[in-house]
Amino acid sequence: MKPFPNKDELEDEQVRRGPWTLEEDNLLIHYITCHGEGRWNFLAKSAGLKRTGKSCRLRWLNYLKPDIKRGNLTPQEQLIILELHSRWGNRWSKIAQHLPGRTDNEIKNYWRTRVQKQAKQLNMESDSQSFFDAIRCFYMPRLVQKIEQNSSSSTSMGYQESGSSFTPIEAPLRSALTPVDESFRENSSSSLSPKSFYSSECSKALNPVEGNPSNPLNFYNSKDVENSNYDVEEFAYMSQWFDAYVADNSWINNDLADDTWTLGGLW
DNA sequence: AAGTAAGACAACCGCAGCCCC
DNA sequence: TGGGGCTGCGGTTGTCTTACT
DSSP: OOOOOOHHHHHHHHSOOSSOOHHHHHHHHHHHHHHOSOOHHHHHHHTTOOSOHHHHHHHIIIIISTTOOOSOOOHHHHHHHHHHHHHHSSOHHHHHTTSTTOOHHHHHHHIIIIIHHHHHHTTOOTTSHHHHHHIIIIIHHHHHHHHHHHHHHOGGGOEEETTEEEOTTHHHHHHHSOHHHHHHHHHHTTTSOHHHHHHHHHHTTSOOOTTOTTOHHHHHHTSOTTTOOOOHHHHHHHHHHHHHHHHHOTHHHHHHHSGGGOGGGTO
16 A cells, blocks of 8 residues: 655645646646746746646746747758857857747757757767867858858848848848947948858868968967957958968868758758 | 657756845 | 745756658
8 A cells, every 4th residue: 555645745746747738838828918927936826737836937938938939940040059059158048049939948959959960970079179160161151051042032031120231141140249249240241241251250160270370260269259359350351361261272162062061961 | 550769849857046034 | 144935047858759660
């Protein structure tokens, strides 16, 4: 015969776990519609839910909230994730702040299931410099290509902001840039094509050339990546340098044509 | 058609930071 | 000032679905 449960066990039995039912969802939505969110433990009790406050909060923020976006991540969103992850690492909530309607959980799942899978296939550690370089120099340009293809086949992909127009590549990245980066974009967006803009971003990922102090990559590597405090001239110079670098190093374009780097496996 | 593996994503857990008493 | 409660974050696990054999 099962012994009589103690106080903790009783409380544990009263707390529901696992997938939410439609009825529970409705209770939560109705309560938050009437009273607003916050004070989650109190909310859980008041709404008549046998769930922890934590569980209610998670369900609301990750699934029920009206402005949650559903469906696959767009190439623009993927580009932002890759870009911001390269800057901030696993700061999922911070990254999510730049993707309206997407949750940190969703982004985290995307990274773990898609991106880390690619690292595994390439026999790389997902947090290694070599995989970081692969992302920057191969996957991201692929995404840029895809965005450009999409935009050329549809005029509705154009972006407009405060009277200035931005390409489909620039617009989402622009919105994700830090204030310091933003001042750069203000000054330089008209002078750099999307391609050379991305090329210059890509150049940051390449290894520094030993013993060449004038190499812009050495300059880049001496900077605090978190703050990205390079200025307009430095950035433009790097861009020019990288364009020349690409011209002199056909391996980049050759590798881009290789099946290994197609987007199929990643998205 | 059934069984199994892999993928996608929802949910849980532990921890840290903050606030209030 | 330290203890308790609440909240948010990131890592991990569980479950459901889909693809494959």
